[in-house]
Amino acid sequence: MKVAAQILLTFVLLITPAFSKNLLAQAEAELQEVAEGEITFFQERNLEGNFFQNDTHFGGILTTGNSQEITLQGSSDTVYRVKRFRNEWNLGGYYDRTAFNSDSPDEGPQTNAKYVFGAYRMDYFLSSDTTYFLEGGGFTDEIKGIPLGGFGGTGVSHYFIWTKKTALNLSGGYTFVGEDLNDPNPSRHLHNAKVELSFRQVINPHVTLFLNVDSLKDVTDLEEWLVNGNIHVQVKLYKILSLFFGFTARLDNQPVPGFRKLDTMTNFSLGISFKSPEQENK
Numbered sequence: 076m077k078v079a080a081q082i083l084l085t086f087v088l089l090i091t092p093a094f095s096k097n098l099l100a101q102a103e104a105e106l107q108e109v110a111e112g113e114i115t116f117f118q119e120r121n122l123e124g125n126f127f128q129n130d131t132h133f134g135g136i137l138t139t140g141n142s143q144e145i146t147l148q149g150s151s152d153t154v155y156r157v158k159r160f161r162n163e164w165n166l167g168g169y170y171d172r173t174a175f176n177s178d179s180p181d182e183g184p185q186t187n188a189k190y191v192f193g194a195y196r197m198d199y200f201l202s203s204d205t206t207y208f209l210e211g212g213g214f215t216d217e218i219k220g221i222p223l224g225g226f227g228g229t230g231v232s233h234y235f236i237w238t239k240k241t242a243l244n245l246s247g248g249y250t251f252v253g254e255d256l257n258d259p260n261p262s263r264h265l266h267n268a269k270v271e272l273s274f275r276q277v278i279n280p281h282v283t284l285f286l287n288v289d290s291l292k293d294v295t296d297l298e299e300w301l302v303n304g305n306i307h308v309q310v311k312l313y314k315i316l317s318l319f320f321g322f323t324a325r326l327d328n329q330p331v332p333g334f335r336k337l338d339t340m341t342n343f344s345l346g347i348s349f350k351s352p353e354q355e356n357k
Contacts, residue, residue: 118350120203120237122158122159122200124158125155125156126154126156126350127153127155127349128154128155128349129347129348129349130153130317130346130348130349131150131152131347132149132150132345132347133346134147134148134319134343134345135147135148146170146189146340147170148167148169148170148344149167149168150165150167150168151166152165153165159199160199161197161198161206162196163195163196164194165192165193165196165212166193166194167191167192168191169189169190169191170189189217190216190217191214191215192213192215192216193212193213194210194226195210195211195212196208196210197209197210198232204233204234205231205232205233206232206233207229207230207231207232208229209228210226210228210250211225211226211228212226212227213226218338219325219330219331219338220257220260220330220331220334221331222256222257223255224252226251226252226253227250227251228248228250228251228269229248229249230247230248230269231246231247232246232247232271233246239277240276240277241275241276241277243273244272244274245270245271245272246269246270246271246272246273247269249266249267249268249269250267251264251265252291253265257331260331265291265293265301266293266294267291269289269290270289270290270292273285280311281310281311282309283308284306285305285306285307285308285309286305287304287305288302288304290302298328298329299328299329300329301325301326301328302324302325302326303325303326304324305321305322305323306321307321307342308320309348315347315348316345317345317346318343318344318346319342319343319344319346320343321340321342321343321344322339322342323339323340323341323342324337324338324339325337325340
């Protein structure tokens with residue numbers, strides 16, 4: 076028994092340093108990962124400093140509704156906050172490539188722009204959770220029969236939840252939408268009550284879920300109602316390289332004559348995601 080006890084004690088003494096070293100290395104890696112997440116979160120909410128973020132991605136989508144085609148898409152979302160002023164730009168476009176058209180067989184391959192948009196929003200932080208915002212932009216949306224359109228609005232936004240892993244934001248206000256339609260359809264002008272819900276959930280260090288629903292209800296004609304909703308998942312591959320999977324639904328309750336109310340788009344794209352350097356929190 077004494078010999079067995081000595082053997083056991085010797086074995087424990089031999090494995091303890093290696094075991095402790097592995098535990099220490101694992102703890103250091105976990106602390107570094109948490110610290111990096113805290114630094115990013117700190118910069119995003121620190122109203123005394125600045126914050127920059129850009130997501131740019133390119134890929135393909137499958138559309139149903141008014142357009143039933145495989146389409147190429149690209150977009151860029153940029154956030155630049157200077158202390159209490161948060162600036163956001165959204166740019167994007169959807170294109171389709173027609174290799175052959177039986178109605179015009181001699182025309183050859185064509186590339187057509189279907190939906191191109193640009194938008195800007197400025198938020199001023201009244202507090203760490205509440206902002207006042209102004210927004211505006213323009214678009215051409217051939218998918219819904221709108222050659223040219225524009226919008227502008229204002230309102231208040233509030234973060235009900237804003238932690239390192241979860242953000243829940245609700246915006247409300249007024250948005251004007253003007254659309255120049257093809258003849259013989261008259262132009263459309265909408266005075267809308269805006270309600271927008273945004274949600275973000277960090278599932279793990281590599282996967283993040285995003286959800287956004289923007290509802291515009293015309294206050295002068297209750298039959299007019301525009302709803303844009305999208306959900307997408309970002310999967311981080313390596314450093315700034317990510318995969319994006321998404322689904323978008325766009326409802327127009329009174330569409331241009333000859334067009335359907337609902338359009339959906341399912342997309343898969345590859346992109347880069349960049350956030351501001353971490354120096355300012357060191």
